[in-house]
Amino acid sequence: MLRRVKHWGPGLLLLAPTIILVGVFVYWLIIENFRVSLTNQHTARPSDKYVGFENYTNLLADPNFQHSLWNLLILTIVFLGGTLIFGFLWAWMLDKPAKGEGFFRAVYLFPMSVSFIASGVVWRWLLSSLQTDQPGGERTTGLNRLLDSVGLGFMQNDWWSNPTWGIAAIAVPAIWQLSGYVMALFLAGFRGIPEELREAARIDGCSEWKLYRHVIFPQLNPVMLSAVIIIGHMSLKLFDLIRAIVPDANTYDVQVPATMMWVKYIGSDYADAAAIGMILLVLVALVVVPYLMYTSRAEKR
Amino acid sequence: MATSILDRAAAPAANTALGAPNPGRRRINRTLKYALLMLFVVIVLIPAYVLLITSFKGSADADPSRAWFLPTTWETGGWSKAWSTLAPALGRTFALVVPAAIISATLGSINGYVLSKWRFPGANVVFTLILFGMFIPYQAVMIPLTQLMSNLGVPQGVPSLMLLHIVYGLPICTLIFRNYYESVPSELIEAARMDGAGILRTYASVIFPVSAPGFVVVLIWQFTSAWNDYLFAAFFSSGRNGPVTIALSFLAGGQLTDYGASMAGALIASVPTLLVYILLGKYFVGGLMSGSVKG
Numbered sequence: 001m002l003r004r005v006k007h008w009g010p011g012l013l014l015l016a017p018t019i020i021l022v023g024v025f026v027y028w029l030i031i032e033n034f035r036v037s038l039t040n041q042h043t044a045r046p047s048d049k050y051v052g053f054e055n056y057t058n059l060l061a062d063p064n065f066q067h068s069l070w071n072l073l074i075l076t077i078v079f080l081g082g083t084l085i086f087g088f089l090w091a092w093m094l095d096k097p098a099k100g101e102g103f104f105r106a107v108y109l110f111p112m113s114v115s116f117i118a119s120g121v122v123w124r125w126l127l128s129s130l131q132t133d134q135p136g137g138e139r140t141t142g143l144n145r146l147l148d149s150v151g152l153g154f155m156q157n158d159w160w161s162n163p164t165w166g167i168a169a170i171a172v173p174a175i176w177q178l179s180g181y182v183m184a185l186f187l188a189g190f191r192g193i194p195e196e197l198r199e200a201a202r203i204d205g206c207s208e209w210k211l212y213r214h215v216i217f218p219q220l221n222p223v224m225l226s227a228v229i230i231i232g233h234m235s236l237k238l239f240d241l242i243r244a245i246v247p248d249a250n251t252y253d254v255q256v257p258a259t260m261m262w263v264k265y266i267g268s269d270y271a272d273a274a275a276i277g278m279i280l281l282v283l284v285a286l287v288v289v290p291y292l293m294y295t296s297r298a299e300k301r
Numbered sequence: 302m303a304t305s306i307l308d309r310a311a312a313p314a315a316n317t318a319l320g321a322p323n324p325g326r327r328r329i330n331r332t333l334k335y336a337l338l339m340l341f342v343v344i345v346l347i348p349a350y351v352l353l354i355t356s357f358k359g360s361a362d363a364d365p366s367r368a369w370f371l372p373t374t375w376e377t378g379g380w381s382k383a384w385s386t387l388a389p390a391l392g393r394t395f396a397l398v399v400p401a402a403i404i405s406a407t408l409g410s411i412n413g414y415v416l417s418k419w420r421f422p423g424a425n426v427v428f429t430l431i432l433f434g435m436f437i438p439y440q441a442v443m444i445p446l447t448q449l450m451s452n453l454g455v456p457q458g459v460p461s462l463m464l465l466h467i468v469y470g471l472p473i474c475t476l477i478f479r480n481y482y483e484s485v486p487s488e489l490i491e492a493a494r495m496d497g498a499g500i501l502r503t504y505a506s507v508i509f510p511v512s513a514p515g516f517v518v519v520l521i522w523q524f525t526s527a528w529n530d531y532l533f534a535a536f537f538s539s540g541r542n543g544p545v546t547i548a549l550s551f552l553a554g555g556q557l558t559d560y561g562a563s564m565a566g567a568l569i570a571s572v573p574t575l576l577v578y579i580l581l582g583k584y585f586v587g588g589l590m591s592g593s594v595k596g
Contacts, residue, residue: 008421010500015415018408018431018471024449025442025468026434032445090341093334106582107342113578113585115529117546118567121553122348125355125560141368149369176348184586237438240531240546247554261440262535274444281441288436296429 030281037274044268055275065276068255071167072283075256076235078168082175083231084224087182094183095190105187109180116177120244123173127245129158160246166253170242178234182227189223190216229291233284356380356565379561380569383552386562387569390548394528395573397459397544401466402523406516408467409474413515414508416475417482418490419500428479435472443536450537458542462534466527474519481515482508518587525574525585545570 037055041047059065090108094101111119128142140148144156159169193216201211239258243249249259249266257276264273351369359376367373416428439446446465455461485508493503531546538544540551549570553563578585 011415011419011421014411014500015427018412018475019427021468022431022434022471026437029442029445029449033442036444093338104338104342107345109586110578111345113525113574114571115531115546117531117549118571119348121549121563121567122352126348126351141365145365145368176345184590188590233436237440243531244550244553258438258440265444270444277438277441277443280438284436284438288433292429292432296425
């Protein structure tokens with residue numbers, strides 16, 4: 001027993017600072033946050049009166065919050081779909097030996113290195129809505145102006161200023177920023193497929209389509225899963241980009257739980273803010289926990 | 302920019318010889334592919350073009366009909382306004398991001414070493430529990446976190462943000478180093494152990510000397526994500542003591558925006574991370590890849 005402690009002890013000791021920090025700043029705070037979400041602390045004054053799950057039921061019954069969940073769903077679907085399509089397309093085009101590959105890769109990936117706050121500045125301008133009160137939309141700038149001048153005027157729209165689909169416009173800059181990342185993931189996936197596998201399939205007379213259908217796509221499944229998890233959980237947390245593009249965080253059209261939590265916090269409604277945080281945590285955990293369990297089991301094998 | 306992970310392992314170009322369609326069609330396909338690739342380059346670079354031209358525009362180009370054209374006269378007024386607004390915040394951001402990156406990388410390296418080479422029963426569970434910290438939406442801890450930080454007496458601004466970037470950076474740093482050290486042969490560790498070296502001696506003599514690439518990846522990752530952070534900055538700092546993202550959001554926010562100055566500001570705020578990306582792109586991609594857990 002003593003020998004074992006001597007063997008494992010030092011390792012645990014070195015790990016102790018991290019275990020304590022993560023224990024306090026992640027797990028203990030989650031519990032504490034859950035506790036606050038069960039109180040009626042709706043003002044800056046501390047309150048320890050517990051109201052059970054009342055804050056949750058009130059939130060879920062609140063049309064504003066329901067709308068923020070709808071927005072989150074649309075945002076996630078468009079964001080995921082867009083990054084997967086562009087990421088795959090770019091990786092697929094660059095997979096076969098291509099001249100200038102490094103250049104294309106570098107350009108497609110560069111938006112990743114910029115903050116949402118910085119890119120939000122330009123996207124706010126690009127996504128400025130139609131000024132319909134002016135005849136002919138003369139004050140219109142941004143993409144609407146560009147579309148108009150290249151003869152695609154019918155594609156002009158109000159971007160994020162639309163209560164039902166406006167949030168999809170917010171996904172556009174998000175797709176711009178992260179498609180390169182998904183491309184890098186897919187490219188690493190393509191490159192991980194042994195050349196012999198493709199050769200064997202070709203020698204067996206596989207058509208190009210069958211090669212993809214039966215050899216390449218199955219091999220890319222783990223990469224695809226990683227991409228979905230990473231983009232999906234980024235989408236659930238998306239906050240900075242919306243704040244940068246939309247001047248008022250309380251804008252109904254593009255309200256998501258993360259921005260609503262901020263509005264509640266600013267209004268000192270700590271119980272509601274904590275409850276929204278918990279709901280976000282549950283949503284993320286539904287996606288991430290099975291994934292973490294899957295990867296740690298796959299590693300053991 | 303060489304991105305080693307993504308580079309094809311010098312495979313013979315045999316696949317072109319086998320069952321190749323007629324060369325004419327191939328040439329058309331190739332032209333089509335390059336046209337498409339260039340089209341995407343243009344689309345991806347549109348925001349960069351807008352940022353650049355607008356940052357040099359003065360009031361003479363305020364008319365929306367000139368929105369997509371180059372400036373008639375290249376004004377630098379926006380740049381000087383942005384610089385004077387952002388300069389103090391830039392200094393604060395460096396002061397908080399650099400130590401945060403170094404400290405979390407050091408802790409991450411030690412953690413990764415223990416979890417890959419000095420394993421104890423339950424090490425996998427501990428690792429997964431640490432890893433979960435990387436995925437949580439920080440909104441789920443934010444309310445009690447503000448309370449905890451004020452109870453601990455950590456001042457808002459640089460000290461708070463430094464601490465938070467260290468703590469919440471630990472999971473990813475640990476992950477990257479653990480995956481990196483998996484490739485170090487265990488025999489080296491065993492040999493050092495046989496010679497009677499303890500856990501720290503083994504780290505110093507065997508692991509640390511081969512850690513440089515891991516450190517570069519982790520430092521870049523931490524630098525970039527802390528530099529670009531806005532969420533923690535919004536909760537734990539103000540315009541007076543906050544990092545560059547906060548300063549930029551004040552410069553660019555509000556209903557009436559001075560687009561010339563805010564676009565110049567966006568460029569100024571992005572220069573450090575863009576430089577890192579251009580000069581060290583290979584390692585930048587390495588960090589990105591490790592985000593996919595399996596590394």
